Amino acid sequence: MRVSNTAIGLFLILFAAVVLWHVQSFPSLDNGYPGPALFPSVLAVLFIFCGIGLVIQGFRQREKLLKFDTGTLTLSGLLNMLFVLGTIVCYIFLAETIGFLIFSFAVLLILMKWLKVKTISSIVMSTGVTLIIYLLFAKVLLVPLPWGLWGW
Amino acid sequence: MENILTAAALIFQPYVLMIIAISALYGLFVGAIPGLTATMATALLVPVTFFMDPVPALAAIVTMEAMAIFAGDIPGALVRIPGTPSSAAYVDESYALTQKGQAGFVLGVDVTVAAIGGLIGAIILILLAPMLAEVAMQFTSFEYFWLACIGLSCSVLVTKGSLLKGLISLLIGLAMTQVGVDITLGYPRFTFGVTEFLNGFTFIPAMIGMFGVSEVMRNVSSEDCAYDVTGVQTRKMFSGIFKTLKRYKLNIARSGLIGTFVGILPGAGADIGAWIAYAVSKKFSKEPGKYGTGHIEGIVDAGTANNAALGGAWVPALVFGIPGDSITAIVIGVLFMKGLRPGPMIFQQTPEILYAVYVTFILANLILIPFGVMAIKAGSQMLRVPRNMLMPAILMFCMVGSFAINNTVFDVGVMLVCGIMAYFMEANDIPVAPAILGIVLGRLLEDSFMVCMIKSDWDLTVFFQRPVSAVLGVITVILWSGPFIAVFRKWRRDVKDADAENKTCRPNIDDVT
Numbered sequence: 007m008r009v010s011n012t013a014i015g016l017f018l019i020l021f022a023a024v025v026l027w028h029v030q031s032f033p034s035l036d037n038g039y040p041g042p043a044l045f046p047s048v049l050a051v052l053f054i055f056c057g058i059g060l061v062i063q064g065f066r067q068r069e070k071l072l073k074f075d076t077g078t079l080t081l082s083g084l085l086n087m088l089f090v091l092g093t094i095v096c097y098i099f100l101a102e103t104i105g106f107l108i109f110s111f112a113v114l115l116i117l118m119k120w121l122k123v124k125t126i127s128s129i130v131m132s133t134g135v136t137l138i139i140y141l142l143f144a145k146v147l148l149v150p151l152p153w154g155l156w157g158w
Numbered sequence: 159m160e161n162i163l164t165a166a167a168l169i170f171q172p173y174v175l176m177i178i179a180i181s182a183l184y185g186l187f188v189g190a191i192p193g194l195t196a197t198m199a200t201a202l203l204v205p206v207t208f209f210m211d212p213v214p215a216l217a218a219i220v221t222m223e224a225m226a227i228f229a230g231d232i233p234g235a236l237v238r239i240p241g242t243p244s245s246a247a248y249v250d251e252s253y254a255l256t257q258k259g260q261a262g263f264v265l266g267v268d269v270t271v272a273a274i275g276g277l278i279g280a281i282i283l284i285l286l287a288p289m290l291a292e293v294a295m296q297f298t299s300f301e302y303f304w305l306a307c308i309g310l311s312c313s314v315l316v317t318k319g320s321l322l323k324g325l326i327s328l329l330i331g332l333a334m335t336q337v338g339v340d341i342t343l344g345y346p347r348f349t350f351g352v353t354e355f356l357n358g359f360t361f362i363p364a365m366i367g368m369f370g371v372s373e374v375m376r377n378v379s380s381e382d383c384a385y386d387v388t389g390v391q392t393r394k395m396f397s398g399i400f401k402t403l404k405r406y407k408l409n410i411a412r413s414g415l416i417g418t419f420v421g422i423l424p425g426a427g428a429d430i431g432a433w434i435a436y437a438v439s440k441k442f443s444k445e446p447g448k449y450g451t452g453h454i455e456g457i458v459d460a461g462t463a464n465n466a467a468l469g470g471a472w473v474p475a476l477v478f479g480i481p482g483d484s485i486t487a488i489v490i491g492v493l494f495m496k497g498l499r500p501g502p503m504i505f506q507q508t509p510e511i512l513y514a515v516y517v518t519f520i521l522a523n524l525i526l527i528p529f530g531v532m533a534i535k536a537g538s539q540m541l542r543v544p545r546n547m548l549m550p551a552i553l554m555f556c557m558v559g560s561f562a563i564n565n566t567v568f569d570v571g572v573m574l575v576c577g578i579m580a581y582f583m584e585a586n587d588i589p590v591a592p593a594i595l596g597i598v599l600g601r602l603l604e605d606s607f608m609v610c611m612i613k614s615d616w617d618l619t620v621f622f623q624r625p626v627s628a629v630l631g632v633i634t635v636i637l638w639s640g641p642f643i644a645v646f647r648k649w650r651r652d653v654k655d656a657d658a659e660n661k662t663c664r665p666n667i668d669d670v671t
Contacts, residue, residue: 008586018326025333033345039616042340042347045604049333056326063322083379090378090553094371094574097557098567106558114550121378121546128547135551139558147209149562 010069015060022053089120105154110136165213165513169521174214178221178518182525185222186533189229190540191548192239193377196226196428197484201369202552204362204492205559212498213514216489220468220515221522223485227428227464228272228530232537235264237385244428244464247436247456254452265537266395267402267454268461269530271410274403275462276523278414279421279469283476284516287505290477293626294502299606299613300621302478304630306603309480311637313425313595321641323588330583331596332603334359341605342612354568361491363560363569364576364597368590369484370556371577374549376584385541390534406458409439417463421470425595427483428464428471435463469519476500476512480599487594494598 025046032043040047093113101109114132119125143149168174181203188199199222207215230241231252238253240246255264297305310328317324337348338358349355403410413435420431439459440449449456471482479500481487490500498504504512533540560573580590614620622628 014326014586028348032347033343035342035612039611041342041608042345044608046333046336046347049329049336052325052329053333056322056329059322060326079379080381083381086378087375090371090374090549091574091578093553094557094570094577097561098570098574101557101561102567110554110558114554117550117553118547121549123544123547131547131551135554139555142206143558143562147206147562149209150565151558152561152567 010064011060011067012064012069015057015064018053018057018060022050022057025050025053086121089117093117101152101154103154106151107136107140108154109152110139161509161513162517164510165517168213168510168514169217169517174217177210177214177218178521178525181218181222182225182522182529185225186229186529187540188222189226189241190232190533190537191543191545192233192237192241193373193545194548194552195242195369195373196223196230196244197488198369198373199223199226200485200488201362201365202555202559204365204488205562208362208492208495208563212493212496212508212511215492216511216515217518219485219489220472220518221525223468224272224276224465224519224522224526225529225533227468228269228526229533231268231272231461232265232534233385233541235261235268236390236537237541239385242429244432244467246429247432247464248460250450251452251456254450255454255457258452260452261390262393262395262534263398264454264457265390265534266399267457269527269534270396270399270403271458271461272465272530273523273526274410275414275417275465276468276526277520278411278462279418279466280516280519280523281469282415282418282466283469283472283519287473287477287512290473291502291505294477296626297478297502298624298627299609300624300627301630302602303606303610303621304627304634305478305480306599306606307634308630308637309424309474309478309599310592310595310603311634312423313592315637315640316423316426316430317589317592318430319587319589323586324592327583327588327590328592328596330579330588331593331598332600334364334593334597335600335604342608352568354566358601359576359597360560360564360569360572361495361597362563363573365488365491365594366556366560367573367576367578368580368594370552370559371573372580372584372590374553374556375577375581377545377549390537395531395534402454402458406455409455409459410462413439413459413462414466417466418470420463421467421482422473424474424480424482425591426467427485427591428467431467431470432460432464436460465523472515472519476504476515477502479602481595484591484594487598491598 029043029046029050033041034043035041096113097109111132114135115128118128118131123131140151143151184203185196185199188194189196200219203219203222207218210218226242227244230245233239233241234245234249235252235256238249240249252264252268255261314321314324314328317327335358337355339346339356346356416435416438417428417431420426420434421428436456436459439456440446443449443455445453445455467483471486474480474482475486475490479490481490493500498508498511556573557570560569561567563569583590583593610620622631
C-alpha cells in the first residue's frame with residue numbers, strides 16, 4: 007500500500023511540529039542548558055528537513071498529493087491482513103479472560119479456515135501448534151501464559 | 159586456550175548440543191521457506207532464548223543464522239525464489255543450472271561454500287575481535303559517541319535506494335528510543351502517563367512486530383501460490399565438487415574476505431555481501447559472458463560471501479556493541495535487556511560468552527554440511543507446506559512471545575503498532591534495517607553525548623580533544639559530507655551540461671536574429 011512521498015513528507019513535518027511543541031514543556035538543566043528536550047528537538051528538526059526533502063521529491067515527480075496505490079494488494083488480501091490485525095487486537099482484549107489454550111486453538115482454527123486451509127489440516131495444526139507453544143513456554147521455559155478465568 | 163576449553167566444555171553438553179540441533183533444524187526450515195527471513199527467525203527465537211542462559215541462547219542464534227542463510231539457496235535453486243534476501247543475488251544463476259538438470263550439483267556447491275565461507279568469517283572474527291578489543295579498552299564516552307555516529311551513518315549509507323528514506327528510517331528508530339525516562343533529569347518523556355512506557359518501548363515485542371507481524375501481513379496479503387517443485391538428485395551431489403572448489407579457490411578466499419568485511423560494516427549484512435561478491439566475481443572473471451546463463455563461478459562467490467558476512471557482523475557487535483547487521487542488532491538489544499553490555503569489558507568479565515560464540519560458529523559451520531544435505535533432500539517437501547497454514551502459527555507465536563517477556567498484553571500492543579509501522583515503511587520503500595540500528599544505538603548515542611556535555615560543561619570541542627576521538631570524529635564528518643559532495647558534484651555536472659547545451663544552441667539563435 008503506497009502513499010505519495012509528498013503525503014509522507016507532510017506527515018513527518020506535522021509530526022515533528024507536534025514534537026517540537028510538546029518538548030517546550032520539558033524542564034531544562036539547572037544552568038539553563040538544554041536537557042531532556044535536546045535530542046527530541048534535534049530529531050524533530052531532522053524530521054522536518056527529511057519531510058521537506060520528500061515533499062520536493064514528490065513535486066518533482068509530479069505526484070498526486072493523495073496517491074493511494076494499493077499496488078498488487080487485492081480486496082481479499084486486504085481482508086486477510088485486517089483479519090490478522092483483528093486477531094492481535096482480540097489477543098490483547100480476550101486472551102487474559104479466555105485463557106491461552108482455548109483462545110489459541112479457537113483463533114488458529116478460525117484464522118486457518120479464513121485462509122482456506124482444509125478443515126482436517128486446520129484442526130490438526132491448531133491443536134499441534136497450541137500444544138507445542140504450551141509445552142515450550144509453560145513446561146520447558148516455565149514462562150506464564152495468559153491463564154484466563156478457568157486457569158487454562 | 160584455557161578459555162576455549164572452558165567454552166567448549168560449556169557447548170559440548172547434551173542440553174546445549176540439543177538446543178544447537180533444534181535451532182539448526184529451525185534455521186534450515188525458516189531459511190528454505192520463501193517469505194520467512196533469517197532476521198524474522200531471530201526475532202521469533204528471541205522470546206525463547208530470553209529465558210535461557212547466555213551460552214545456549216547465543217549458540218542457538220549463531221547456529222540458526224548460519225543454517226538459515228544457506229537454506230535460502232534451496233528455494234532459489236528449486237523454484238527461482240530466494241528463501242532469504244541473502245540468496246537473491248544468484249537465484250537466476252542457480253535456477254538456470256537447475257533447468258540444465260544440475261540442481262543437485264548447485265546445492266552441493268552451495269552448502270560446501272557456505273560452510274567454508276562461514277568458517278572464514280568465524281576465523282576472522284576470532285582473530286580480529288581480541289585485537290580490536292585491546293584498542294576499545296581505551297575508549298571513553300567520547301569515542302562511544304562517535305562510534306555510535308559512525309555505525310548509524312553507515313547503516314544509512316549502505317541502504318539500497320533512496321538515502322533520504324534510509325535517513326527517515328534511522329530517525330524513526332532514534333525517535334522510538336526517546337520514549338521513557340531521560341538520563342539527565344530522569345524526566346519521563348513522551349510517556350503520556352502510561353507507566354509501561356517509563357522504561358521505553360519494550361525491545362523484543364518491537365522486534366517481533368517489525369519482523370514477524372509485518373512479514374505475516376505481507377504474506378497473507380498476497381495469493382498463496384503452489385510452487386512447481388522439481389525433485390533434486392542428491393545421490394551424486396558432491397561429485398565434481400572438489401574440482402570446482404580447486405578451480406575457484408581464489409574466488410572463495412576473495413569472497414570470504416569481502417563477505418566478512420561487508421559484515422563488519424554496521425547495517426550491511428549477508429545480502430549486501432552477496433551482491434558485492436557477485437559483482438566483483440563477474441568483473442574479474444575470465445568468462446564474464448557466461449554469467450546469468452547458469453555459470454557456477456558467481457554462485458561460488460556469492461554463496462561464500464553471504465555466510466562469511468555472518469561472522470563479520472559479530473566483530474563490531476562483540477567489540478563495540480555496534481551491530482553489524484539486523485540479526486546482531488537484535489542480539490545486542492537482548493543482551494542489554496539481560497544486563498550484559500557488549501563491548502571490550504565482556505572480553506575481561508565474561509570471556510566464556512565470547513568463546514562460546516567462537517566455538518559455536520566453528521561447530522555450526524561444520525555441521526552445516528550434514529544438516530544442509532538433509533535439508534536439500536527435504537527441500538521439495540518443505541516448499542509444499544502451504545503458507546496459509548504457517549502464517550497463523552507464526553502469528554500465534556509472535557503474540558505469545560511478546561506477551562511472555564513481561565507478562566503483559568501492553569507489549570502485544572507494542573508489537574501490533576510496530577508491525578503495522580514496519581509494513582507501511584516497507585510498502586513505501588523505507589528500509590527497516592536503519593531503524594533497528596537506531597533503536598539499539600539511540601540510547602547509547604544520547605546518553606554518551608549528554609554525559610560528555612555535562613562533564614565538559616557544554617564545550618563541544620572536547621569531542622575532538624582526545625586523539626582517537628578526533629580521528630573517529632573526522633571519519634564521521636567525512637561520512638556525513640559524502641552524500642552532500644555527491645549531490646554538489648552532480649549539480650555542477652548538470653550546470654556544466656546545461657552550459658554546454660546553451661553554447662551549442664546559441665549559434666542557432668544568432669542565426670535567427
